[in-house]
Amino acid sequence: MSDRSGEVVTSFLLGAVLGAVAGVLLAPSSGKVTREKVNDWLDETAENAKEKFEDLEDEIKKRKEQLLKS
Incomplete structure (x- = not known):
């Protein structure tokens, strides 16, 4: 990222919230x-x-492991 x-x-x-x-x-x-719609x-x-946060967490863990291997 x-x-x-x-x-x-x-x-x-922010755009999604304003649009909604x-x-x-x-x-x-x-x-x-x-x-009900809201x-x-x-x-x-x-x-x-x-x-999205779970994906971000996975990405951070992956990069952390890459850095530790370096």
């Missing part, structure tokens, strides 16, 4: 439907974030 990968991930997540908020606010739905989106986003 490059030094800027953290910035890219942060920018992506705009979509929810502009969608013509009842309060209950909107809450809840589903939050669950999905949390799962995606967890997967």
